[in-house]
Amino acid sequence: MSLVSSAAVAEHASRDSCWIVVHGKVYDVTDFLDEHPGGSKIILKYAGADATEAYEPIHPPNAITDNLPTDKHIGTVDPDTVVKVVKEVTEEDKRRQALLDARPPLDEIINLHDFEAVAKAVLPPKAWAYYSSASDDEITIRENRAAFQRVWFRPRILRDVTSVDWSTTILGQKSSLPVYISATALGKLGHPDGELNLTRAAGKHGVIQMIPTLASCSFDEILDAALPGQPLFLQLYVNRDREITKKYVQHAEKRGVKALFITVDAPQLGRREKDMRMKFVGDAGAKVQEGQKDIKQDQGVARAISSFIDPSLSWKDIPWFRSITNMHIILKGVSTPEDALLAYDAGLQGIVLSNHGGRQLDTARSGLENLPPIIAALKTRGPWPNPNFSVFIDGGVRRATDVLKALAMGASAVGIGRGFLYAFASYGQEGVEKSFQILREEFEMNLRLLGARNLSELTPDMVDASGLHQHVGLTPPDNLFNTTYQPLRLAEFRDAKL
Amino acid sequence: MSLVSSAAVAEHASRDSCWIVVHGKVYDVTDFLDEHPGGSKIILKYAGADATEAYEPIHPPNAITDNLPTDKHIGTVDPDTVVKVVKEVTEEDKRRQALLDARPPLDEIINLHDFEAVAKAVLPPKAWAYYSSASDDEITIRENRAAFQRVWFRPRILRDVTSVDWSTTILGQKSSLPVYISATALGKLGHPDGELNLTRAAGKHGVIQMIPTLASCSFDEILDAALPGQPLFLQLYVNRDREITKKYVQHAEKRGVKALFITVDAPQLGRREKDMRMKFVGDAGAKVQEGQKDIKQDQGVARAISSFIDPSLSWKDIPWFRSITNMHIILKGVSTPEDALLAYDAGLQGIVLSNHGGRQLDTARSGLENLPPIIAALKTRGPWPNPNFSVFIDGGVRRATDVLKALAMGASAVGIGRGFLYAFASYGQEGVEKSFQILREEFEMNLRLLGARNLSELTPDMVDASGLHQHVGLTPPDNLFNTTYQPLRLAEFRDAKL
């Protein structure tokens, strides 16, 4: 490929001829503008210039080369011609840097909520919006958390709990925790090392990571960061072009991935309003000014990265998946006993009761609430637990007690996504390791308090889930009455200033 | 009619002789003062002067000529004598204009709540009070919204949802959405074009508008704004003088209106306190000072416009309606299975489960909650859905998911009133079109996520409505305990100022 000067690139800064630089390579994306899943506007902002910084956190490294015909690969930008742009440090950047410097010492982080609070403070607003957002009115994301609090414990006493053990086996792989790292996309928005933070911490502590299709590190980078024999799972968005999917799956199996989690709750990626609102911020500087109608509308990060997902995916495709891989196949995003039985009868190895962290169908029920009827349905196919079929849940998990409730109710293991994501977004790999340590302490404590020495001693009678199905919304308050009512006060100190 | 000078009009500025000018015509309303549904006080404020600005948004154009004997039509005001009043621009006007100028760009409106928030900011206080108010403690208006959130989804997976279709047929008319525009009164309070904003947007996008009896545009203006063949429905308040009603209904049928929605939940219009409180504002400037007892009390806009409604309307009148028109006849405002069956057995074509947007009987239940027992009752008359009888609901709808829940539970289509009203009150016709676009996007997304390719695939098992009937009001909180309890805090940043 030829060397191209920055000046030459800069001449192609219009809708009619649009070149951009990514990782030092020059690409002609003129014809691709209308096909770009994230809209043309965001590309035109970098027309004739270097787009690497915007490209990197939301695209797998090979996205551009995979999608652009080779004749559009213009060449390599001549490094001598690159004017080093002194990156402007904004007030916002300074504020965030100050927050980073003032983070609580990792020692003072004592629960998973703490990571989230730190991440909320130190992440760039777009990253926080992408990670934290959920669909529509964000009812389901909060319900996911609330559901755990409708299940109460019935602890047993006077059992010798000197040693307690919370290790387990997940799809045949040893795990030091009854928890796996669920896939979340675009890790580099939160930390320069992205998903590798998880891979390294997981390897060190015997935890299993599920690699996301939409990782911002490439699949092979992640595999290369794993220890020999470190078990990994793969989350799969199925491509409209099945050959791409087949290649991807078979490559994963070859590299030793143990199980394939096919996402089935996202034929289209959700309308996540926090994410959608973000796109309007920062668009002001778009280089190319055109009539708004001509530029394909931005629709937030989620839409930008997901247009390849195939909405036609159906039960008819399942045999094909079984034909291309010997990995365990699990459906991620099941909500009903009907579909759980279909998965079982299709010969699959498991399901994840998930609503995609509240990011897809709002007011869908929580995985935890769907668990009892689904376990009941699966018991019609044989004893539970069933060594050939696993039921996982994810969504809203913050405490070891949440996990213990799900396990007592029949779940095989529990996925945590955002929890670990916020851990590395706030403290990198060390944050993830600390999150494991917190969970270990909580598991040890709470197994003892429940009177269970290991996970097999967690039994359904240790929880009271009778309130789980109560979807209570309050009737509207009587505002006039409440305004007039004067609440009781406590005894008063003599000096009101104190 | 003779020309009358402004000076001559101004001589009739007392209770004993009261002339007003409306649209350039002079009327003697002295004898009408006590009959004015809105009270004499508001008229006396304009005694001897031009009342057009106050008259226009809350009266159909022909209201005055229809109600005043022709001998009280004094003449035409002599334009040469009119002193152009330089309308004072108040601080309040300026503040509202600034808000209008600063409205979020329409692109940034991403859900129906946004329109309401903009309308709340930019509407004159009286208009906002009239539109947003509901009866008594406004329990029902909020319950209408809350009810939708007591219904949860049970989404199905792995169905090919490449193409999804949310179009439908409502009372034999094609509709691009399973939603119609429900009637709301006095559109000009919100926008100078009033209801025409809805008519034009509806025509362009294949949506059906229900024309309100109390439109501030005249019936024919609205019909004239419709496209050829554009389907329209008519909402009817029945007049004490049935001949007026007959004329009105038959004129509507002649002009092509397809269905008649007779309002049955409003023998008297509700006590809407926000609206009632408004009447006290601005009354200070009343021109004629008299003993308060002598002036018929103002009672808010709602009462002012509704005294013609006949509280004697009863089931006995139904055959007469069937005798005067061949339009479909639907009862709007049904709440019980008993009345639903009466309507069915009376040979009508449908009912709307509605509580008038919470504006009539407070603590009446929501249409959504009334839906399951009513569908169950109608099933005793034959299979459901029944091609000869439709059940609509309205009230509290903000999301496509709300509509999908109602349809899954057996509703034929859903009415949205305030949602579209706020859309044009904030952005005119463009706002209404945008609201259709938002709904389309939400329908597409959520049908896919539910696993339904079209509305007939929406089945009752896709929702969990088991909590719908739970009317939970909290027991009163323990304020002393809550005051004393110190909530947990998160880890602290080192610099508290951050």
Added chain:
Amino acid sequence: MSLVSSAAVAEHASRDSCWIVVHGKVYDVTDFLDEHPGGSKIILKYAGADATEAYEPIHPPNAITDNLPTDKHIGTVDPDTVVKVVKEVTEEDKRRQALLDARPPLDEIINLHDFEAVAKAVLPPKAWAYYSSASDDEITIRENRAAFQRVWFRPRILRDVTSVDWSTTILGQKSSLPVYISATALGKLGHPDGELNLTRAAGKHGVIQMIPTLASCSFDEILDAALPGQPLFLQLYVNRDREITKKYVQHAEKRGVKALFITVDAPQLGRREKDMRMKFVGDAGAKVQEGQKDIKQDQGVARAISSFIDPSLSWKDIPWFRSITNMHIILKGVSTPEDALLAYDAGLQGIVLSNHGGRQLDTARSGLENLPPIIAALKTRGPWPNPNFSVFIDGGVRRATDVLKALAMGASAVGIGRGFLYAFASYGQEGVEKSFQILREEFEMNLRLLGARNLSELTPDMVDASGLHQHVGLTPPDNLFNTTYQPLRLAEFRDAKL
């Protein structure tokens, strides 16, 4: 009785010899100090001085003469010796006067809540504390209100509601409203005319007043203020000295009182903490400084006025009451079907389902909640309604809809206490009349909207009381989660200052 100079009175300003002046008479209360139900401290504050101002609003006029042996009636204070104390106008007095002057015009009062809000602002703090207080954590007072909001309407349509009628007969007496004025004590704390405000308004509008034993106007003053034939009821606290009670009851019957409501939920008057906290304010100025232990503790107004009540009152006393009067006898303060049947079987004429406005046993259930099982129990004794036995409820009523719910569920009529009390505390007799007018408007409106032309058409199927028995207290919120969760925002205006 001899004339006594002020100076002579002032010499008796100690615990050893304590004289006070009330209404110009001098009393030696030395021996009475320890017996004073309100404690000795408050009396000692006025030792050797005029106590009339403190005495008046919380004692019936004849309380002191009834309780003190005649030999302790020293004489009449010599008016020539009285130094006119120029009453100091405090800042607090000025603030309250300003609030009184700025009260909303009565025209702008549109519901019963409004009266309460005005009363709260304009009453002296002690009066507000006494009226508004309830027992312990004030759970029941609020539950009384909340219970009405767990009952929902099922309105019927298409009934000719041109004329609606909400008049009724209560214990054989005509009433223009299905509501009576329930007894509340110490009216003069709120308005100089005290209970007479109610008597006069009630007479004018055909409403029945229940006279309280603890009225601050004397019984005969109230009777004298009534119109000829105006029906009145009497609330009775039974005295430890039954002869006093007998005399009181027979005098009432002689003066034409129609029914006797014996309070049975107050063998001892409640611990009302708002009231109790008040006693500490203003005690600073006590004239006699003694060791705190020596002075019987103040215990708020409620205790001060109620020590005569007999805690031994029991079912055994009922025949005696029937022997001393022919008035209807009703038990006020029944909560259980067991006691309702006992009352019925004892030959009484009715019961009031009441918890004393939440002022006695906290976390007792509301009268409304107790209504269905009690009506069910009474149906075992014959058809309901029963012409020989009435069931009333009181507590928490603010709206005509509350009353209509209770009537539909079987109540004979409904008592309102604080509602009318606040009406005269804020606007005197005119306030009470306005409160009747508001109720009339609400009754007219809501009977029409329910489809009931009169009270006999109010049927149980018009309400959905299925949620009434749900005593839901929320599980504690997850504060860390809620702190971290970032709620959705609406679209933003361009200028944040607006």
Added chain:
Amino acid sequence: MSLVSSAAVAEHASRDSCWIVVHGKVYDVTDFLDEHPGGSKIILKYAGADATEAYEPIHPPNAITDNLPTDKHIGTVDPDTVVKVVKEVTEEDKRRQALLDARPPLDEIINLHDFEAVAKAVLPPKAWAYYSSASDDEITIRENRAAFQRVWFRPRILRDVTSVDWSTTILGQKSSLPVYISATALGKLGHPDGELNLTRAAGKHGVIQMIPTLASCSFDEILDAALPGQPLFLQLYVNRDREITKKYVQHAEKRGVKALFITVDAPQLGRREKDMRMKFVGDAGAKVQEGQKDIKQDQGVARAISSFIDPSLSWKDIPWFRSITNMHIILKGVSTPEDALLAYDAGLQGIVLSNHGGRQLDTARSGLENLPPIIAALKTRGPWPNPNFSVFIDGGVRRATDVLKALAMGASAVGIGRGFLYAFASYGQEGVEKSFQILREEFEMNLRLLGARNLSELTPDMVDASGLHQHVGLTPPDNLFNTTYQPLRLAEFRDAKL
């Protein structure tokens, strides 16, 4: 023991040689550093110096001599060499002293909440954190309180309640209240006299105190403070070294303790985050600076004092306890009918339905909620109440009505821990006595209002516990709707400034 100069002590101020002074004695704790349950860091802070002030409130006086071999008892510090450290009075100390001075007079304390509010204000932050903290998200501590408010009263009327009596017998001991003082640790954190405040008040008023294993006064100090014959119970944490436990239990029996409450809900002491967060405050001044990894992590006060507790304790140990003592043996911390029956069948004398004040397993249910199924289970073993077996509950009690509810539902008596702790932390012994007086007043009042003359007349039908088992968590609110909705306002005063 030899005299040691302060200078000589100061030379041993490192990890390699660490001496400390406690109560004037010098100890070499170098080898003990790693074994210290509270971590080495806190000791190293006082290396070479006097640690008495930090030692005292959280260790029984003999803790150091019991744990350190005698050869590490170096000698007595030479008093002449001690440099009197002028204790710095910090701003925080001054603020707290000012708060202490401004406490509400004890007369104005009218309920148990008041003590808590005062204690919260006047306690050092570490003490408040230790006392008030509970585990994880502090759901259970609040649920304990909330549960009482899901039980409602059904009061009976017209019973002669002239005399009411709330005294009882607890495990054969007379008690003036149906309440005992439950064990809480480390009383000296709150008041210099620590647990003795309780002992003295209990003796004076005929109330039974349960002595905590982790008292900050020694067991014998407490016994010595008791009156002759004053009944006392003992709470027991079982030591890993059973001989220590045996000696302790037998000593207690010899000194006349009547019953042994073995804690069974704490094989390990809970993660109490408020307490954990506190350890980070004030650690800055640690004298010895070392790499953080080398110093055993502090883990809050709870962990520091509890490492001796034996997690192996099991049902197998019960016969041994019965063999070493003739005291009544009660298990404290039972939650299930299964374990209640095991305790009964093991021949024990009772159980406490407790979750350790919410300090152990979070989202465990409340003792009150566990009461009905446990009483039902025990009824399968014979009539209830059973003279040989008692069921107590504790947690969240603030009112006599709470106690009466538990008793009506079958409990034998109720324990209050924090309530009395806060009473002495705010006002010493007088506070505890006042708390008894408040309870007495509340018992008298509420027994009368319930229609029960004594505790045996409290019957199950006097409460409605049907809502007790409802664990209702709200579905997440619709924030956009709530933001947009404009609540009703009351009538406005004319002058907005008022």
